[in-house]
Amino acid sequence: MLDASVDQSFVKFDRVQKSYDGENLVVKDLNLSMPKGEFLTMLGPSGSGKTTCLMMLAGFETATHGEILLDGNPINNIPPHKRGIGMVFQNYALFPHMTVAENLAFPLEVRKMDKATREEKVKRALDMVQMGAFGGRRPAQLSGGQQQRIALARALVFEPELVLMDEPLGALDKQLREHMQFEITRLAHDLGITTVYVTHDQTEALTMSDRVAVFEDGRIQQLAPPDTLYEEPENSFVAQFIGENNTLEGVVTKINGPDLCEVKLDGGELIDAKPVNVSNVGDRTRVSIRPERVEMNQERLQDGAHTLKAEVLEFIYMGDIFRTRLRVAGNEEFVVKTRNAPDQARLKPGTHVDIGWLPQDCRALDA
Amino acid sequence: MSDTTTSGPMLAADGTPLKTSLARALRRQKLRALALIAPLLLFVVITFIIPIASMLLRSVENEIVSNTMPQATEALQSWDASSDTPPDEAVFQALYFDLFRAAEAKEHTKLGTRLNYEQTGTSSLFRTSGRNLDKVGEEWQDPIEDIAPALKDGETWYAMMSGTGGEALLESRRALWNQMVPGDFGGDVGLTLSTEIIELLPLTSAAYADWAIFEALEKGRDVSSRDPWEAVYAALGLDLRAEATVAAVNAYQGPHADDLRLLTANLDQLPDLTFRDAFADLDEDWLDPEVWQTIQIYSPSYTSGYFLNAVDMEKGPEGAQARPDNQRIYNKLFVRTLWMSLVITASCIVLGYPVAWILANLPMRTANVLMILVLLPFWTSLLVRTSAWKVLLQQQGVINDILVWLGFVDDANRLILMNNATGTVIAMTHILLPFMILPLYSVMKTIPPTYLRAAKSLGATNWTAFWRVYFPQSVPGIGAGSILVFILAIGYYITPEIVGGTDGVFISNRIAYHISSSLNWGLAAALGTILLAVVLLLYWLYDRIVGIDNVKLGG
Numbered sequence: 001m002l003d004a005s006v007d008q009s010f011v012k013f014d015r016v017q018k019s020y021d022g023e024n025l026v027v028k029d030l031n032l033s034m035p036k037g038e039f040l041t042m043l044g045p046s047g048s049g050k051t052t053c054l055m056m057l058a059g060f061e062t063a064t065h066g067e068i069l070l071d072g073n074p075i076n077n078i079p080p081h082k083r084g085i086g087m088v089f090q091n092y093a094l095f096p097h098m099t100v101a102e103n104l105a106f107p108l109e110v111r112k113m114d115k116a117t118r119e120e121k122v123k124r125a126l127d128m129v130q131m132g133a134f135g136g137r138r139p140a141q142l143s144g145g146q147q148q149r150i151a152l153a154r155a156l157v158f159e160p161e162l163v164l165m166d167e168p169l170g171a172l173d174k175q176l177r178e179h180m181q182f183e184i185t186r187l188a189h190d191l192g193i194t195t196v197y198v199t200h201d202q203t204e205a206l207t208m209s210d211r212v213a214v215f216e217d218g219r220i221q222q223l224a225p226p227d228t229l230y231e232e233p234e235n236s237f238v239a240q241f242i243g244e245n246n247t248l249e250g251v252v253t254k255i256n257g258p259d260l261c262e263v264k265l266d267g268g269e270l271i272d273a274k275p276v277n278v279s280n281v282g283d284r285t286r287v288s289i290r291p292e293r294v295e296m297n298q299e300r301l302q303d304g305a306h307t308l309k310a311e312v313l314e315f316i317y318m319g320d321i322f323r324t325r326l327r328v329a330g331n332e333e334f335v336v337k338t339r340n341a342p343d344q345a346r347l348k349p350g351t352h353v354d355i356g357w358l359p360q361d362c363r364a365l366d367a
Numbered sequence: 368m369s370d371t372t373t374s375g376p377m378l379a380a381d382g383t384p385l386k387t388s389l390a391r392a393l394r395r396q397k398l399r400a401l402a403l404i405a406p407l408l409l410f411v412v413i414t415f416i417i418p419i420a421s422m423l424l425r426s427v428e429n430e431i432v433s434n435t436m437p438q439a440t441e442a443l444q445s446w447d448a449s450s451d452t453p454p455d456e457a458v459f460q461a462l463y464f465d466l467f468r469a470a471e472a473k474e475h476t477k478l479g480t481r482l483n484y485e486q487t488g489t490s491s492l493f494r495t496s497g498r499n500l501d502k503v504g505e506e507w508q509d510p511i512e513d514i515a516p517a518l519k520d521g522e523t524w525y526a527m528m529s530g531t532g533g534e535a536l537l538e539s540r541r542a543l544w545n546q547m548v549p550g551d552f553g554g555d556v557g558l559t560l561s562t563e564i565i566e567l568l569p570l571t572s573a574a575y576a577d578w579a580i581f582e583a584l585e586k587g588r589d590v591s592s593r594d595p596w597e598a599v600y601a602a603l604g605l606d607l608r609a610e611a612t613v614a615a616v617n618a619y620q621g622p623h624a625d626d627l628r629l630l631t632a633n634l635d636q637l638p639d640l641t642f643r644d645a646f647a648d649l650d651e652d653w654l655d656p657e658v659w660q661t662i663q664i665y666s667p668s669y670t671s672g673y674f675l676n677a678v679d680m681e682k683g684p685e686g687a688q689a690r691p692d693n694q695r696i697y698n699k700l701f702v703r704t705l706w707m708s709l710v711i712t713a714s715c716i717v718l719g720y721p722v723a724w725i726l727a728n729l730p731m732r733t734a735n736v737l738m739i740l741v742l743l744p745f746w747t748s749l750l751v752r753t754s755a756w757k758v759l760l761q762q763q764g765v766i767n768d769i770l771v772w773l774g775f776v777d778d779a780n781r782l783i784l785m786n787n788a789t790g791t792v793i794a795m796t797h798i799l800l801p802f803m804i805l806p807l808y809s810v811m812k813t814i815p816p817t818y819l820r821a822a823k824s825l826g827a828t829n830w831t832a833f834w835r836v837y838f839p840q841s842v843p844g845i846g847a848g849s850i851l852v853f854i855l856a857i858g859y860y861i862t863p864e865i866v867g868g869t870d871g872v873f874i875s876n877r878i879a880y881h882i883s884s885s886l887n888w889g890l891a892a893a894l895g896t897i898l899l900a901v902v903l904l905l906y907w908l909y910d911r912i913v914g915i916d917n918v919k920l921g922g
């Protein structure tokens with residue numbers, strides 16, 4: 001108990017490694033600690049080891065090395081059914097031969113609760129996901145979204161403190177998915193549950209989570225709240241993976257303190273950037289600028305800021321924003337997003353403009 | 368425009384009513400589909416539907432009695448079977464002429480065999496009597512030929528019987544022949560009876576027609592010059608017993624009337640023999656009312672006799688009654704067949720379920736290798752496998768040897784594993800096991816492992832997760848496997864035959880015996896029909912209890 005309160009972690013991965021075949025590490029040196037009540041999302045490309053982490057936490061896979069602690073206690077040797085972790089599976093895994101109510105009552109039955117309590121809890125859980133009228137149906141008679149809600153209710157009905165969800169919204173259409181994203185976060189916060197949520201949809205990760213762990217190749221590349229992740233990616237993988245991103249490559253030529261450096265692009269142009277992963281002059285770097293932080297209005301730039309010449313290749317009207325594709329320093333995929341404001345120019349292809357940015361918006365990352 | 372669409376029927380683009388053109392399009396589709404399945408349909412009809420239909424028919428069909436003895440069975444109808452006395456002379460007389468025809472065509476032994484199923488001894492009764500019917504006829508033939516030597520001569524007979532207008536009698540006699548031996552008696556007989564002689568000597572005319580038809584169409588001879596057979600003389604003798612006939616003969620003017628009058632002048636030289644005595648002479652058993660009871664019971668064209676027989680009953684004079692204890696075998700066999708099939712099915716489930724489970728949960732490659740092991744038995748002949756069991760199971764066999772060697776069994780008390788029910792159950796479980804494993808495997812393969820994981824994450828122990836979540840989903844596989852195994856087992860034949868001894872044989876072995884040894888196809892068909900009905904009944908019960916939708920052979 002003392003331990004737990006000291007490092008404040010409810011779930012803790014301590015240098016966990018996992019290999020299925022004894023040759024390749026699927027999870028490499030995973031360190032993660034979650035406080036109680038946190039909504040943490042594991043985000044990453046397919047095959048990056050997210051499900052594996054979840055399965056180790058749930059007890060269906062054992063860690064090859066390292067320790068997983070739940071509430072301060074190592075759980076490596078506790079069988080899954082004693083861990084008391086709620087789980088929502090990607091395909092819901094609702095038992096097809098039981099009705100919705102029986103599905104929900106199942107975890108209560110195996111906990112030997114009496115019938116009245118069971119019925120009471122099942123009813124409450126169904127009401128919670130607004131499915132009160134569907135208790136008598138079979139899972140096959142429900143729509144995808146309804147099944148999803150039942151799966152959620154089933155994972156919550158026995159009041160676990162930790163709930164794991166593996167891409168629970170993968171099969172739903174956009175609108176339903178957004179609705180369910182909202183419901184899941186609401187429930188998680190209302191009930192104060194600690195949640196580990198797996199997805200490879202970054203919007204989902206950004207909108208739902210307290211913190212996001214970006215996975216790649218069995219490692220956490222960055223673990224941070226959504227805004228930090230988006231605005232201050234720590235490496236070029238995260239920058240690329242989260243949101244839209246323009247990259248230019250070059251060499252650091254000057255470092256002017258912790259917040260400013262000068263980068264000479266491969267085409268010879270000079271730009272300003274904030275050094276993040278570079279420390280020495282001469283390091284190769286990949287700079288990243290968000291499309292909405294590119295400035296075409298010279299007046300808003302700092303004095304003496306470097307600018308680049310750009311040619312408009314394409315202009316796309318998207319309603320709330322304009323999306324302009326430019327050729328910048330040989331990069332033809334350079335995108336600028338501007339707000340649809342009355343004074344905003346609509347640039348025709350072929351127009352030449354000068355673009356620039358505030359140095360703190362341009363991050364010099366690893367090459 | 369809107370008028371036509373709202374008021375009249377919907378029209379297709381070319382103006383025909385939409386319904387008509389839709390029906391036409393559908394019909395074309397259906398015809399094409401029909402053409403595609405036609406070969407299979409034909410195959411199924413020929414190899415499946417027709418045999419089953421013919422089996423059903425054969426199990427109730429009984430036309431041989433009335434076809435072979437049409438006149439006797441008719442005459443026998445008025446006989447009171449409970450009277451304990453043999454029937455009267457009219458029946459014996461009809462029997463004589465029927466049996467005479469049958470004996471000439473060599474059909475009487477078949478009838479004897481048929482009736483022998485119901486009453487033992489009938490077969491030899493018919494065979495010996497048939498051989499000696501000529502002698503009975505000669506009792507008349509000899510004196511008749513002595514009195515009127517012209518009647519020795521076939522040509523005299525032909526001239527006497529021929530005339531015009533007697534086609535109807537000939538045709539009706541021909542119909543009787545055709546009943547007995549279907550399709551054998553077409554074509555020209557070369558004889559037209561005269562109406563006068565038919566009126567004058569009805570029995571003689573009928574007997575002569577019988578003979579002529581047989582002689583001309585079966586033997587291919589010219590009837591105008593051949594001597595008729597003995598029964599014709601007997602018929603003439605019988606005709607002349609009526610006083611009215613004698614008077615009519617004396618007034619008769621047709622051909623060879625004078626020869627006939629020679630006979631009427633010497634009636635006292637003709638025998639006053641009764642057929643009843645004649646038959647009693649041939650074989651005492653003809654006076655046994657039981658023989659006649661059997662004939663009477665089996666004279667209708669259709670009979671429930673085979674079915675009664677198949678459930679250890681028989682037809683008595685008062686309707687169905689149980690057979691004597693020592694003749695009852697089929698009920699016991701049916702019960703045994705059902706019970707042992709159930710035991711075999713159950714052992715297949717018990718042995719097959721874990722195997723299927725392991726197969727379904729192994730990686731694909733390993734599972735495929737093991738699957739070959741499961742299928743391996745299919746690659747050896749059934750006979751070889753069963754015989755191998757014989758080697759394993761016998762008292763001096765491998766299993767007993769090992770048990771003795773291990774000390775589990777005393778050498779003096781080796782287990783009897785063969786030639787009894789145990790042997791059948793062991794060998795058939797082994798042989799039918801793949802039929803349980805395969806559907807189980809393919810159903811289990813479709814149950815995603817996430818269900819078990821979900822159950823465990825919800826707090827279920829391994830056993831609860833299996834029993835509450837996995838097992839119910841595998842039930843369709845058990846159902847499919849059980850139906851397969853049970854239905855295969857219930858009709859199994861070779862294995863019980865080889866390792867079953869007497870206590871381990873199935874009803875199918877009895878069916879096979881009746882098909883190939885006792886040649887009682889009707890009984891075999893009745894047994895087969897009952898088996899079919901039992902299977903259908905069980906299938907229906909299964910559908911009611913478990914639901915046939917719950918049977919899955921795979922995904």
Ligand SMILES: Nc1ncnc2c1ncn2[C@@H]1O[C@H](COP(=O)(O)OP(=O)(O)OP(=O)(O)O)[C@@H](O)[C@H]1O
Nearest residue numbers: 020021026044045046047048049050051052053200
């Ligand atoms: N049971 C297994 N046996 C062997 N390798 C496995 C097994 N499960 C996963 N892997 C491998 O481990 C790696 C990580 O898999 P994991 O399922 O954790 O990915 P993920 O991040 O969940 O991907 P996705 O987003 O596609 O679900 C993959 O390369 C996968 O091939």
Ligand SMILES: [Mg+2]
Nearest residue numbers: 050051052166
């Ligand atoms: Mg996954």
